[in-house]
Amino acid sequence: MSAALSVDGLEKAFGGVRAVDGVTFDVASGELVALIGPNGAGKSTCFNLINGQLAPDAGRVTLGGEDVTGRPARALARLGVGRTFQVAATFASMTVRENVALALASHAGAATSLLAAGLARFDAAADALLDRVGARELAGRHGATLAYGDVKRVEIALALANAPRLLLMDEPTAGMAPRERGTLMQVAADLARRDAIAVLFTEHDMDVVFGHADRVIVLDRGRIIAQGSPDAIRADPRVREAYLGTDSAG
Numbered sequence: 543m544s545a546a547l548s549v550d551g552l553e554k555a556f557g558g559v560r561a562v563d564g565v566t567f568d569v570a571s572g573e574l575v576a577l578i579g580p581n582g583a584g585k586s587t588c589f590n591l592i593n594g595q596l597a598p599d600a601g602r603v604t605l606g607g608e609d610v611t612g613r614p615a616r617a618l619a620r621l622g623v624g625r626t627f628q629v630a631a632t633f634a635s636m637t638v639r640e641n642v643a644l645a646l647a648s649h650a651g652a653a654t655s656l657l658a659a660g661l662a663r664f665d666a667a668a669d670a671l672l673d674r675v676g677a678r679e680l681a682g683r684h685g686a687t688l689a690y691g692d693v694k695r696v697e698i699a700l701a702l703a704n705a706p707r708l709l710l711m712d713e714p715t716a717g718m719a720p721r722e723r724g725t726l727m728q729v730a731a732d733l734a735r736r737d738a739i740a741v742l743f744t745e746h747d748m749d750v751v752f753g754h755a756d757r758v759i760v761l762d763r764g765r766i767i768a769q770g771s772p773d774a775i776r777a778d779p780r781v782r783e784a785y786l787g788t789d790s791a792g
């Protein structure tokens with residue numbers, strides 16, 4: 543069976559900076575892979591090449607065996623690439639349930655999705671999704687009233703509304719308290735395994751990385767310098783030198 547995601551020889555330069563310089567890896571369905579590396583290593587650029595925000599200079603992106611290199615983000619979303627994102631401006635004035643219902647309606651292609659009457663059809667499904675991320679109790683709250691950690695859980699629910707095969711999370715726990723980070727990643731890990739979603743995430747908190755990733759890929763200056771199990775990566779001298787030995791968190 544083909545991997546949920548394969549990237550092969552991915553390259554992207556900005557002017558003279560080789561942000562991503564020949565990156566090759568796979569993520570299997572149901573697998574949680576952490577992409578780590580110092581500030582400027584190329585993690586976000588990798589994500590943007592995979593989700594269609596950027597087109598690569600060279601290399602291939604394959605989803606479930608289908609070459610999707612260079613397709614725009616919208617097309618990739620339809621093919622099952624989900625991502626967590628900065629909360630949209632409309633979010634604050636709507637309830638959490640309405641936000642998730644809107645995402646579900648949009649996925650279903652419902653044309654009248656902006657009308658409350660049309661949205662209500664998706665309420666039960668929205669509540670079920672919120673249940674899955676442990677945020678059912680937030681359903682009636684307005685976005686503006688949510689604590690930061692709650693927003694992050696709702697973002698995962700919004701990404702799941704698109705029924706992704708691959709979920710990309712660039713620093714999903716940034717700004718969260720340490721205890722909340724573990725909880726959020728546990729939610730993502732449980733979902734990935736239960737629904738066989740491939741998850742690729744970046745994360746600065748090494749406790750979260752080593753506690754939740756099935757596999758860790760280490761980038762440094764656009765290149766993969768190591769990949770393996772959390773235990774193998776923790777013990778790898780190149781990784782310690784390039785990354786763990788420093789306190790740069792970028």
Ligand SMILES: Nc1ncnc2c1ncn2[C@@H]1O[C@H](COP(=O)(O)OP(=O)(O)O)[C@@H](O)[C@H]1O
Nearest residue numbers: 556559561580581582583584585586587588792
């Ligand atoms: N849009 C851009 N224009 C110019 N340079 C960029 C752009 N995006 C990223 N870079 C550069 O590419 C390198 C990798 O950045 P990035 O992928 O954001 O790293 P990370 O997410 O690992 O911190 C850095 O040197 C960064 O300055």
Ligand SMILES: [Mg+2]
Nearest residue numbers: 585586587792
């Ligand atoms: Mg980044």
